[in-house]
Amino acid sequence: xxxxxxxxxxxxLLLAKWEATARRYDELTQQLVEPSVLSQPDQMRKLxxxxxxxxETAHLFAEYQALLAHLHDAEQMLKDADTxxxxxxTEEVRTLQERRRRMEERVTELLVPKDPRDDKNTxxxxxxxAGGEEAALFAGDLLRMYTRYAERxxxxxxxxxxxxxxxxxxxxxxxxxEGRGAYGQFRFESGVHRVQRVPATEASGRIHTxxxxxxxxxxxxxxxxxxxxxxxxxxxxxxxxxxxQSVNTxxxxxxxxxxxxxxxxxxxDERSQLKNRAKAMRTLRTRIVExxxxxxDADIAQQRKSQVxxxxxxxxxxxxxxxxxxxxxxxxxxxxHRLEQxxxxxxxxxxxxxxAAQAKQMTAEGV
Numbered sequence: 001x002x003x004x005x006x007x008x009x010x011x012x013l014l015l016a017k018w019e020a021t022a023r024r025y026d027e028l029t030q031q032l033v034e035p036s037v038l039s040q041p042d043q044m045r046k047l048x049x050x051x052x053x054x055x056e057t058a059h060l061f062a063e064y065q066a067l068l069a070h071l072h073d074a075e076q077m078l079k080d081a082d083t084x085x086x087x088x089x090t091e092e093v094r095t096l097q098e099r100r101r102r103m104e105e106r107v108t109e110l111l112v113p114k115d116p117r118d119d120k121n122t123x124x125x126x127x128x129x130a131g132g133e134e135a136a137l138f139a140g141d142l143l144r145m146y147t148r149y150a151e152r153x154x155x156x157x158x159x160x161x162x163x164x165x166x167x168x169x170x171x172x173x174x175x176x177x178e179g180r181g182a183y184g185q186f187r188f189e190s191g192v193h194r195v196q197r198v199p200a201t202e203a204s205g206r207i208h209t210x211x212x213x214x215x216x217x218x219x220x221x222x223x224x225x226x227x228x229x230x231x232x233x234x235x236x237x238x239x240x241x242x243x244x245q246s247v248n249t250x251x252x253x254x255x256x257x258x259x260x261x262x263x264x265x266x267x268x269d270e271r272s273q274l275k276n277r278a279k280a281m282r283t284l285r286t287r288i289v290e291x292x293x294x295x296x297d298a299d300i301a302q303q304r305k306s307q308v309x310x311x312x313x314x315x316x317x318x319x320x321x322x323x324x325x326x327x328x329x330x331x332x333x334x335x336x337h338r339l340e341q342x343x344x345x346x347x348x349x350x351x352x353x354x355x356a357a358q359a360k361q362m363t364a365e366g367v
Contacts, residue, residue: 011104014107022054025054026058032051064100067099071093074096105359117218119181120182122219126172128170135212136165136169136170139169139173143175146175149185155177155182157176158175161173161265176283183216188354190214192316193211195210215290227258232258238251251273252268252273255280265284267283325338327342331357
């Protein structure tokens with residue numbers, strides 16, 4: 001009974017906020033045709049921006065009201081229908097209820113205050129954990145998964161740092177994802193990813209469990225953090241690994257150490273030392289700010305823990321079971337039996353589920 005009351009209270013709160021948003025949209029539409037506003041370009045731009053931000057939510061409210069009326073008629077028809085029509089009426093009610101659920105999930109996301117970092121470029125840092133070479137190989141699998149997902153979202157990717165094992169694996173790799181909404185699409189990937197599969201080198205067919213840690217950090221602009229040149233130690237050395245003769249024989253690789261925090265960044269992907277230095281500084285700025293943010297979060301004793309997890313890097317968030325072609329996200333209890341497609345970048349159902357879960361939690365908490 002308590003759970004039912006909580007759900008009803010949450011639904012009532014959602015509907016009230018939704019209706020208020022639609023009402024505000026109508027108010028703005030009216031204000032934008034008033035002479036007193038038309039004569040003030042700055043005010044017009046401000047109101048237009050607010051109206052544009054509310055447009056999808058307001059239009060969805062009108063659709064929702066029409067849907068509720070249709071659903072009411074369909075439910076009434078189901079009650080009154082004779083035996084021959086009950087099947088059709090039942091199917092129509094089921095279809096309308098599913099549309100209602102999807103609309104409520106969408107508006108829940110729209111009504112939650114947007115994180116200002118969501119539209120930033122983001123760094124995705126992948127580190128092999130327990131499992132040795134098998135963990136490094138899975139780090140490579142996750143890199144491919146994230147690159148493919150970014151391509152589907154029309155986001156640009158660039159490899160910023162990579163410590164390869166030589167057989168397709170990575171001890172550590174940093175991917176920069178650029179484009180509108182990059183951080184918002186990847187933010188829920190922070191945590192420990194666990195894979196269960198039979199390694200290619202396992203003659204007995206025994207399943208091994210390995211882990212990979214992922215950290216997702218929104219990029220920080222130069223204006224957001226002041227780094228004194230006196231706090232940096234910059235070392236140059238010859239690049240290792242693939243890249244051609246000039247890469248391996250000239251001191252183009254760069255290692256930058258931020259002395260006060262001990263943060264170290266290495267970049268050796270470019271032939272130019274200047275380009276490697278610029279890429280390393282982008283990564284360094286973000287890591288310094290992220291380290292400070294995590295320190296502040298740790299100092300808050302009663303920090304809010306949302307349904308989708310805290311984002312703590314020590315938290316096991318997901319299991320990839322290869323023999324069963326199954327992926328389970330432990331934060332929201334979502335299991336998908338199409339692991340191959342997920343690892344090929346088909347992550348939409350997963351990401352949307354995580355966004356919806358966070359939105360519901362924040363709505364329930366009155367955020």
